[in-house]
Amino acid sequence: xxxxxxxxxxxxxxxxxxxxxxxxxxxxxxxxxxxVSAATYLFRASTATSAASAGERLITINVNGRDRRVDVMKQxxxxxxxxxKLGLTGxxxxxxxxxxGACTVLIDGVPRYSCSTLTHTVRxxxxxxxxxxxxxxxxxxxxxxxxxxxxxxxxxxCMSGFVMASVGFLQTNPNPTRAELAHGISGNLCRCQDYxxxxxxxxxxxxxxxxxxxxx
Amino acid sequence: MAVIRDIMPAFDLLxxxxxxxxxxxxxxxxxxxxxxxxxxxxxxxxxxxxKKPRVLxxxxxxxxxxxxxxxxxxxxxxxxxxxxxxxxxxxxxxxxFALLSQGAELAASxxxxxxxxxxxxxxxxxxxxxxxAGWPCYRAGGNICYADxxxxxxxxxxxxxxxxxxxxxxxxxxxxLIALDAKFVIQSSKGQRVVDAEDYYIGPDIDITHLNxxxxxxxxxxxxxxxxxxxxxxxxxxIRDRNVWDFALLNVASAIKVSSGNIDQMRIAVNGAAARPxxxxxxxxxxxxxxxxxxxxxxxxxxxxxxxxxxxxxxYKIPLMRNLVKRAIAGVEVTS
Numbered sequence: 001x002x003x004x005x006x007x008x009x010x011x012x013x014x015x016x017x018x019x020x021x022x023x024x025x026x027x028x029x030x031x032x033x034x035x036v037s038a039a040t041y042l043f044r045a046s047t048a049t050s051a052a053s054a055g056e057r058l059i060t061i062n063v064n065g066r067d068r069r070v071d072v073m074k075q076x077x078x079x080x081x082x083x084x085k086l087g088l089t090g091x092x093x094x095x096x097x098x099x100x101g102a103c104t105v106l107i108d109g110v111p112r113y114s115c116s117t118l119t120h121t122v123r124x125x126x127x128x129x130x131x132x133x134x135x136x137x138x139x140x141x142x143x144x145x146x147x148x149x150x151x152x153x154x155x156x157x158c159m160s161g162f163v164m165a166s167v168g169f170l171q172t173n174p175n176p177t178r179a180e181l182a183h184g185i186s187g188n189l190c191r192c193q194d195y196x197x198x199x200x201x202x203x204x205x206x207x208x209x210x211x212x213x214x215x216x
Numbered sequence: 217m218a219v220i221r222d223i224m225p226a227f228d229l230l231x232x233x234x235x236x237x238x239x240x241x242x243x244x245x246x247x248x249x250x251x252x253x254x255x256x257x258x259x260x261x262x263x264x265x266x267k268k269p270r271v272l273x274x275x276x277x278x279x280x281x282x283x284x285x286x287x288x289x290x291x292x293x294x295x296x297x298x299x300x301x302x303x304x305x306x307x308x309x310x311x312x313f314a315l316l317s318q319g320a321e322l323a324a325s326x327x328x329x330x331x332x333x334x335x336x337x338x339x340x341x342x343x344x345x346x347x348x349a350g351w352p353c354y355r356a357g358g359n360i361c362y363a364d365x366x367x368x369x370x371x372x373x374x375x376x377x378x379x380x381x382x383x384x385x386x387x388x389x390x391x392x393l394i395a396l397d398a399k400f401v402i403q404s405s406k407g408q409r410v411v412d413a414e415d416y417y418i419g420p421d422i423d424i425t426h427l428n429x430x431x432x433x434x435x436x437x438x439x440x441x442x443x444x445x446x447x448x449x450x451x452x453x454x455i456r457d458r459n460v461w462d463f464a465l466l467n468v469a470s471a472i473k474v475s476s477g478n479i480d481q482m483r484i485a486v487n488g489a490a491a492r493p494x495x496x497x498x499x500x501x502x503x504x505x506x507x508x509x510x511x512x513x514x515x516x517x518x519x520x521x522x523x524x525x526x527x528x529x530x531x532y533k534i535p536l537m538r539n540l541v542k543r544a545i546a547g548v549e550v551t552s
Contacts (some may be wrong), residue, residue, distance in 0.1 A: 055226055073231035074272075075262070096221055096263065098256055098328060099461060103514040110301075110330045116259050117331070120229055121276045163325065208289030 056091075059123055060183025063088065071117075078114035078122060079103045082129060090130035090160045096190075101188030104161040105129050109188070111168035130160035133167065143167055145207035146213075150200025154192035162188045166202045174210055178203060224262045228271045235280050236401060237442065238273060241306035243272045243405045243433040245265065249445070251435070252276075253297060253336035256328050261341075266350040281335075281437060284309060290443030291522055296335025296436045300389070301326075312439055315450035315469055319392035320396050322454045323463050334436055335436045338390050338400070338416070339428055342383035342491070343463050354381045354424050363527070370527040372465060375534055377490040381420040382527060388454060390417070390493040391469040391485035393421055396445050401438040402430070410440070418490035427491060445471040446516055449508075451544040455488075455536060464488040465538050474507065479503045479512070484544055486520070496541065503545060512544035 057113035063086060070085050079096075082088040082105070091114055094102035096100055098116040105114045106128040133141040138150070143166050153159045162185060170176070171183035175185060190198060207213035227250075232238040242249050250269035251277075252258045261267040263422060275281060279389055281297035284306045292308060300320045303309060304312045310317050322331060342348075342355060352358035359538040363370040364382045373382040390413070398413040416428050430436065449472045456462035470484040482500050499516045517538035524534050 005533060073223065073226070075224040075227055076362055077223075077259075093221070098325075101327065102323070104327060111327050112331050113327050118229065118255065118274070120231065121255075121274055169326070184326060187327040199283060 016184060032180065042095060056193075057120075059120065061119065061123060062125070062126060063127045064129060065126075072119045074120055074121050075120070078117045078119045078127070081119040082114060082127075087215060088129050088131050089204065092160060093159075094158070098159070099189075100161075101159050101165060101185075102161040104164040104188065106164055106168050109168060109171060111165045113187075128164070128167075133163070141167065141205075142208035143170070143202060145203025146203075146208055147201045150201035150204045152194070152198050152199065153190075154194045156186060158190045162190070162202070166205065171204055173194055174206065176203075181206070219310060219541065220263060221414060222258075222466040225265060225268060227262070227269055228302075229274060230271060231274045231277050232278075233277050235435065236277055238275055238278055238281075239403050239405070239433070239435045241271075241518060242435055243274050244271070246432045249273050249432065250302045251490065253339075254299070254328075254332035255475060256324070257336060257340040260348065264348075264350065266348070268504050268549070287440075287443075288504060290446050291441050293438050293440045294334055295438055297333050298322075298335075300329035300332050300334060300337060303389075304329065306433045312443075312446040313396055314469055315396060315452055316389060316392045318450070318452040319388045319454075319467070319469060322452070322464075322467075323388040327456050328461075334389060338393065338439070339430065339436060341528035342382035342385060343386045344373065344381075347383055354420070355383055357425055366528055368528065370380040370489075371529040372463070373527055373530055374490050375521075375524040375526055375530060375537070377419050377421075377492070378525070379419065379421040379424070381424050381491065383420075384488050385417065385491060385493050386463040386495065387487060388464060388467055390491055392452060392465055393439060393441070394493055395450075395469040395471045395542070396441045399435060399440045399442070403435045403437045404431070406434050408437075413439075414493070419491045443480075445473070448473050449547075453540055453543060466533055466540055467484040468537075468540040468544045472545070474508050477507050477509075479506055479508050479545070482545075484541065486537060486540065489533065491523075498522070499541060499545075508546065510542070510546045513542035515545075516545050 005116050055073050058071050060067050068086055072081055079091055082091045091105055092102040093115055094100035095114045097112045103113055103115040104111050107122055108125045143163050163200050165185045165188050182199055230241050232241055248270040250272050252272050252274045275297055280293045283295045283298060285293045286308045287293060301321055303320045304317050346362040347353055347355045351362050353499040354361055358496050361380055362368055374384050378382045394413040399410045402409050420427055451470045454467040456464055468486050472479055473481040476547045482503055484496045484499055485493050499520050502519050503512055503516050520541040521534050522536050526534060
């Protein structure tokens with residue numbers, strides 16, 4: 001185990017940026033939040049010379065049932081890897097401080113904040129994101145179906161986090177009361193304050209999961 | 217302070233698979249090493265660039281530090297890396313030491329309890345916003361306290377045993393473990409040592425930059441709860457602003473053995489009042505042998521807050537603590 005982190009020098013960055021249009025670079029900076037980190041990983045596909053950023057290691061993580069090979073920095077969070085390297089942008093980053101729940105994913109079936117989990121710590125785990133919930137033929141997960149039927153969210157930025165937290169909670173308690181479900185998903189915030197409709201929708205999803213509800 | 221949304225600064229990540237290997241890595245790296253259990257207390261520091269450890273020792277792969285092991289004498293040993301959710305749901309703990317289940321259940325949020333560990337919860341650092349934001353205060357090694365000033369924000373701070381620093385211990389499981397007379401098992405290069413739960417914690421008069429006795433190279437491996445208070449009468453209450461995420465303004469935990477209406481044996485602890493969770497021995501001495509009723513609770517509450525010194529904005533904590541201690545002794549009549 002050795003220290004692998006040298007800052008990429010400027011010439012290295014310029015090399016990586018060759019062939020990247022100004023527009024794409026700016027998009028990348030916005031998406032990644034910083035020029036250096038964005039340049040070193042967002043545009044790998046568009047550069048002929050694949051200069052892996054310092055400190056990245058090629059690891060395999062199981063996401064949504066598929067083994068994905070990906071270069072990951074040691075200090076990289078799972079939310080970063082999912083969104084910016086694997087393109088799974090259904091997982092949102094809200095606070096990036098384990099205080100809002102938008103980044104919730106299931107790790108071995110357990111709801112956790114992906115913004116506060118290092119990717120290197122889930123190498124042997126199964127990660128499930130919102131993209132992996134629907135069946136291959138497009139049939140939605142019952143919780144997703146319940147949300148559509150009850151129109152549970154307003155802006156829905158927090159929705160994927162709520163859905164993943166609910167799916168994880170319903171595995172431990174498939175038939176919760178409204179209060180139990182509220183406690184189960186209390187680690188997720190909705191800035192629109194739409195909690196009442198969210199709970200109704202998620203309870204509807206739970207009903208569909210149990211096979212009790214007839215679809216609208 | 218602005219929230220930084222970039223990737224954390226680089227560190228080396230060491231991922232041992234055994235407690236011995238973890239302890240060795242901590243020993244080798246000394247003060248440069250940062251112990252990461254669930255990581256929830258760690259990432260704030262790292263993301264905000266307030267603490268910049270060179271090496272992170274990630275304990276999540278150390279299986280031997282996880283799990284709940286009931287002992288033959290009726291006690292239980294809980295691995296330091298057992299998640300709070302596992303502690304809350306474990307049937308043996310629920311049946312015999314429900315005080316701990318109650319305390320752990322009230323910590324943070326479901327996702328945090330799914331990842332945060334018992335060892336991490338008892339060892340987490342202070343939440344004083346000046347300290348967490350990187351101000352060069354006493355606790356950060358500086359020479360001033362920003363909270364204990366006429367205009368400082370100190371609503372969440374200490375009313376007892378403050379010494380320059382007025383930060384409080386934020387753990388919800390710690391007072392429950394003190395009330396259950398738990399022992400903390402610490403591994404170092406010199407071997408294993410076992411300390412009483414309350415002796416795991418230190419105030420600013422002893423060491424102003426640490427909340428507990430862990431030194432570089434030390435690893436908290438397990439927490440042992442003896443059978444003494446198994447199945448006793450328990451009371452846990454946590455007061456906070458929001459029902460999720462928030463740390464306790466104050467919390468109280470008590471374990472009482474009652475015989476024919478009198479308090480036979482009792483342990484009680486309060487957290488959020490001082491830099492260390494307080495084991496209220498004076499209250500215990502007073503209440504022993506007395507009837508378990510409101511009158512005893514009333515007197516005990518007064519004893520509990522003796523010597524309390526409020527800051528500008530936290531005087532409410534004195535009557536709050538008095539009443540919590542009263543309720544922890546007399547119980548609460550639930551009317552529906």
